[in-house]
Amino acid sequence: MNRLLHFFLFLTILSFACSTSSLTPAPQDLAAPSGTVLFQDDFASPISGWDRLMTPEGTMDYDGGGYRLLINALNTNFWSTPRKNFADVRIEVDSGKLGGSDENRIGLICRFTGSDYYFFLMTSDGYYGIGLYSGGQAVLLGQSEMQFNSNIKTGLAVNHLRADCVGNTLTFYVNGFQIASVQNSSLTSGDIGLLAGTFAEPGVDVIFDNFVVLKP
DSSP: OOHHHHHHHHHHHSOOOOOOOOOOSSOTTTTOOTTOEEEEEOSOSTTSSOOOEEETTEEEEEETTEEEEEEOSTTOEEEEOOOOOBSSEEEEEEEEEEESOSSEEEEEEEEEOSSOEEEEEEOTTSEEEEEEEETTEEEESSOSSOEEOTTSOOTTOEEEEEEEEETTEEEEEETTEEEEEEEOOSOOOBEEEEEEEESSSOOEEEEEEEEEEEOO
């Protein structure tokens, strides 16, 4: 599969925007000391603020103590946010594939402005990327295509994802290992959230749990 081609076809032409964000006027973390828990969710309560959506293209909803993204459309991305506004964050979550192709997208987003955001992606066959979605187009940062990393557990395994958005530095960790770090100053604050998507096969089914946002 040409991962770069599929990546750009997906995010520039066929993306399915699944969240609208109503941000507070100023980031909520400005006065918080390092290590403060800014937000956390184990998804036990179905009214904690995440999207609940069922469409022919797929489902986003609380499910069995986790948060599930099921994408039935080709080359389509779903994302969801809890409608917060932060500047510098350390985001962590456990993610597991329930079904569908290993050629998928699973990840975190930060500084979502309602249209633009940074993304931190892995696939269930071991690839990763950091990028910026802005003006209806996606650009990978620091790499020309998604790259393989052996620290990503493949198939149905659970992976622990961590995304640090600190100043203009974006760092991605999987299972405790730093796998990428880049610099970009396009976005300074915004919402945080979850993302999952398909390439050429529908039916990607992902569950997330133990979502936490810390002040770095």
